[in-house]
Amino acid sequence: MNIQQISVFIENKPGRLQHVLEVLNSGHINILTLTIAEINDFGILRMIVDKPNTAHDILRKENVTSSVNEVLGVGIDDKPGGLLRLIKCFAENKLNIEYMYAFTQKKGDEATMIFRFEDIEAAKNLLIKEGFNIMKKIDIIGDQE
Amino acid sequence: MLYPEKEKISLEKLKELQLERLKWSLKHAYRNNAVYKKKFDDAGFNPDSFSSFDDMKRVPFLYKQEMRESYPYGLFAVPMNKVVRLHSSSGTTGNATVVGYTKNDVEIWAEVCARSLSGIGATEEDIIQVAYGYGLFTGGLGLHYGAEKLGAATIPISGGNTEKQLMLMKDFGSTVLACTPSYALNIADFAAKNAPELDFKKLKLRKGIFGAEPWTNEMRTEIESRLDIDAYDIYGLSEVIGPGVSCECEAKQGMHVFEDHFYVEIINPETGEILPEGSQGEIVYTSLTKEACPVIRYRSRDITRLYRDNCSCGRVFTKMEKITGRSDDMLIIRGVNVFPSQIESVLVAVEGVEPHYQIIVDRKGTLDDIEVKVEVNESIFSDEMKVMSELSSKIASKIKTHLNISAKITLVEPSSIERSVGKAVRVIDKRKK
Numbered sequence: 001m002n003i004q005q006i007s008v009f010i011e012n013k014p015g016r017l018q019h020v021l022e023v024l025n026s027g028h029i030n031i032l033t034l035t036i037a038e039i040n041d042f043g044i045l046r047m048i049v050d051k052p053n054t055a056h057d058i059l060r061k062e063n064v065t066s067s068v069n070e071v072l073g074v075g076i077d078d079k080p081g082g083l084l085r086l087i088k089c090f091a092e093n094k095l096n097i098e099y100m101y102a103f104t105q106k107k108g109d110e111a112t113m114i115f116r117f118e119d120i121e122a123a124k125n126l127l128i129k130e131g132f133n134i135m136k137k138i139d140i141i142g143d144q145e
Numbered sequence: 146m147l148y149p150e151k152e153k154i155s156l157e158k159l160k161e162l163q164l165e166r167l168k169w170s171l172k173h174a175y176r177n178n179a180v181y182k183k184k185f186d187d188a189g190f191n192p193d194s195f196s197s198f199d200d201m202k203r204v205p206f207l208y209k210q211e212m213r214e215s216y217p218y219g220l221f222a223v224p225m226n227k228v229v230r231l232h233s234s235s236g237t238t239g240n241a242t243v244v245g246y247t248k249n250d251v252e253i254w255a256e257v258c259a260r261s262l263s264g265i266g267a268t269e270e271d272i273i274q275v276a277y278g279y280g281l282f283t284g285g286l287g288l289h290y291g292a293e294k295l296g297a298a299t300i301p302i303s304g305g306n307t308e309k310q311l312m313l314m315k316d317f318g319s320t321v322l323a324c325t326p327s328y329a330l331n332i333a334d335f336a337a338k339n340a341p342e343l344d345f346k347k348l349k350l351r352k353g354i355f356g357a358e359p360w361t362n363e364m365r366t367e368i369e370s371r372l373d374i375d376a377y378d379i380y381g382l383s384e385v386i387g388p389g390v391s392c393e394c395e396a397k398q399g400m401h402v403f404e405d406h407f408y409v410e411i412i413n414p415e416t417g418e419i420l421p422e423g424s425q426g427e428i429v430y431t432s433l434t435k436e437a438c439p440v441i442r443y444r445s446r447d448i449t450r451l452y453r454d455n456c457s458c459g460r461v462f463t464k465m466e467k468i469t470g471r472s473d474d475m476l477i478i479r480g481v482n483v484f485p486s487q488i489e490s491v492l493v494a495v496e497g498v499e500p501h502y503q504i505i506v507d508r509k510g511t512l513d514d515i516e517v518k519v520e521v522n523e524s525i526f527s528d529e530m531k532v533m534s535e536l537s538s539k540i541a542s543k544i545k546t547h548l549n550i551s552a553k554i555t556l557v558e559p560s561s562i563e564r565s566v567g568k569a570v571r572v573i574d575k576r577k578k
Contacts, residue, residue: 007528009521011558037530041555042521044528060338063559065526098529116528 001137002070002120004052008045009065012038020045020064027051027058032140033114035101046101048114051144070120073103073135074127075110083113089130095123103140112140147263147295148256151405152460156453159461163408164198166433171195171204174439177222180215181441201410202419206429206442212384213240221245223437232383233281244283244383245437251290253434254386257403258291261392264401264458265354265377267321269296272349274317276310276324276332277357279303283387284357288323288379291389297321304328307335311343318349326360326368326376329353330499333371345373354379356388359468359486363493365397378467382447385430385440391465396457399464406434409463410442411451414472425450427472428465446471448484476506476574478513481550485571488517488552491543497524498540503562507575516553517544520562 010016017036024031034047049055052068059066076082090097095117103112112135117123124134146152154162171192174181185192188205195204212220221228223245230246246254267273273292277284285303292299302313304324310332313319322329336343350372356379368376380400381388390407391400402409407430411420414427428451430443450466470484477483485504492498501520506513519540527533537554544552563570 005528007526009526009556009558011561016558039530039534042533042557044530044533046528060523063338065521065523065559067523067526067528069528098531 002124003048003073003114003135003137003140004068005071005114005116006047006049006052006055006059006066006068008047008059009042010045011042012040017045020059023059023062023064024049024055027054029055029058032105033101033103035099037099046099048103048140050141052141053145069116072115072117072120072123072127073140074113074115075107075133075135076113078106078109078111082111086113086127086132089126089132090123093126095126107139146459147260152260152462154405154461156461159404160198162405163433166405167198167408167431168192168195170431170433170435170439171441173436174222174441178220178439180211180219181222181439184211201431201442204431204442206417206444207440208444209242209384209446212242216240217243218245220438222439223247228437230286231281232283232286232387234383242384247436250386250435250437253406254287254389255290255294257386257389257406258287259294260291260403261379261389262288262291262295262297262321262354264392264394264460265321265352265375266395267292267295267297267352267354271295271297271320271352272300272318273297273321273323274300274302274310274313274319276302276304276322276328277388278305282357283381283383284325287381287387287389288354292321292323307332308339311336311340314348314350315343320349320351322350322353322372322374323379324353324355325357326355326364327358329355329368329372329376330364330501333368334499337371345371348373350374353377354392356380359470361467361486361490361493363490367493367499380465380468382430382445384443385432385445386435390430394456394458394460398456399452399454399466401456401458401460401462402451402465404462406432408433409451409465411449414446414448423450423452425469448472448475476504476515476572478506478515478550481548483515483548483550487548488544489571491547492517492519492540495536495540495543497522501559501562503571503573505573505575513576514553515550516555518555518557518562520559521556522559 030050032048037044056068098116100115175185175192184205190203227247228245229248232244234242275288279285353374353376365376377393379388379392381390391402393400410429411426420426428445428447428449432440447468448470449468451463503518505516540554
């Protein structure tokens with residue numbers, strides 16, 4: 001199973017991120033990595049957490065808008081040119097990345113990158129063919145749900 | 146139809162009845178109230194000289210401001226020992242306005258509300274959940290008395306406590322819901338969030354009667370599909386009697402004004418001139434039977450149109466269209482007339498957008514600036530920024546196309562826009578008047 005990411009709508013105002021974190025904390029949700037994309041008035045907080053579906057439910061109960069979707073986790077060599085090799089592969093095959101971010105934890109000699117594609121399965125099949133290490137949900141998130 | 150002898154009256158007989166009652170009402174106000182006496186005298190109008198509808202133009206208008214200045218009992222035309230009920234507006238924009246009812250007034254009010262319920266197809270077999278606020282606000286008690294008069298089982302739950310509203314819908318088997326349209330959507334939101342397993346198709350709820358704030362046909366479609374009911378518009382204002390001044394019948398095409406109790410005119414809000422039937426303008430009310438607080442040519446500020454058609458329900462009473470705006474709510478933005486209801490129509494036409502919005506008008510330098518806040522729910526939220534930006538641009542461009550104004554669209558979190566069980570705060574005008 002692919003990695004599940006939870007995304008949260010937050011207004012660009014003091015205290016809003018805190019509110020989301022408090023809700024997650026109340027449900028004992030552990031955040032493994034996160035990134036925020038923002039424009040003027042609002043941001044989209046994207047996270048990999050240990051219990052994405054539970055997080056989605058408790059956020060909904062607290063009237064916080066969120067969604068769960070699948071992203072691709074790819075292991076790359078943690079050395080110069082490691083990311084470049086992967087991105088080149090996308091470019092050559094005309095796969096457009098919607099957005100991407102890095103994972104904070106390292107697994108052996110590999111760093112983990114998170115990618116969002118329009119068509120996740122197409123990207124996945126390509127990378128498997130090219131010999132990249134695709135992370136499963138269980139590798140990253142575990143099996144708490 | 147509950148009172149066919151009254152509601153199926155011929156147009157000719159209705160006009161006769163109205164003229165006779167108008168003469169009584171004008172004299173009643175003049176003889177028993179000092180404010181009306183002075184107004185009529187100042188305008189050189191003597192009710193004894195009133196002989197035809199054409200004389201209406203000589204009768205002075207009554208403005209909201211005068212009602213406020215008469216706080217609390219200045220417009221009463223009966224001694225206090227004849228008054229059995231008092232209601233009052235919230236007075237958020239100045240002194241409250243207080244209205245009184247005699248026993249007979251309460252009786253008539255109950256009757257017009259009962260007629261309204263009967264008009265939407267409710268009968269004594271129904272269980273009516275009255276989720277309008279009970280108290281000084283006329284919504285709760287008006288529908289309550291109407292529902293009892295109809296003979297229906299009446300649940301006086303009042304507004305709020307949405308969890309309990311849903312519980313009663315299930316356990317008591319309510320068949321008719323009476324509340325504000327925004328609260329009806331609130332109930333749907335709450336259910337979707339907290340009781341996703343609840344299937345409205347399985348409830349006995351079959352009809353809703355919604356009023357106390359203007360709403361659009363798009364909102365009707367949304368309420369009907371989400372609650373799986375037929376939704377009808379009931380209209381009223383506390384100054385005239387409360388809910389039950391007019392109501393849609395099962396045809397859902399215009400609200401019949403109960404003309405045997407209320408005389409209505411459409412005027413040009415700028416000049417006060419009476420406009421011919423079918424014109425759009427401000428609706429002006431004159432009570433025909435009210436004893437405690439007669440209203441004579443009350444300027445409602447509500448913009449609508451009156452017309453008669455051969456309605457399938459058989460009532461001869463004139464119809465009024467849904468209120469398109471208020472002449473004092475009308476925003477003039479860079480010279481363009483804008484009613485909040487127009488913005489609402491645009492929003493609900495964008496797929497997935499719920500009509501939880503707020504319009505904020507400000508003046509930056511010499512230019513008017515309009516911002517529309519729209520709440521982001523799960524159905525329009527995306528983890529992709531480009532999708533969210535496209536949503537903003539789509540709303541902005543639709544507003545531009547339909548209303549010819551450029552609005553800044555701000556996407557905000559759910560429930561961040563103030564809303565109440567009573568009336569939603571739709572417009573904030575920060576410009577110096």
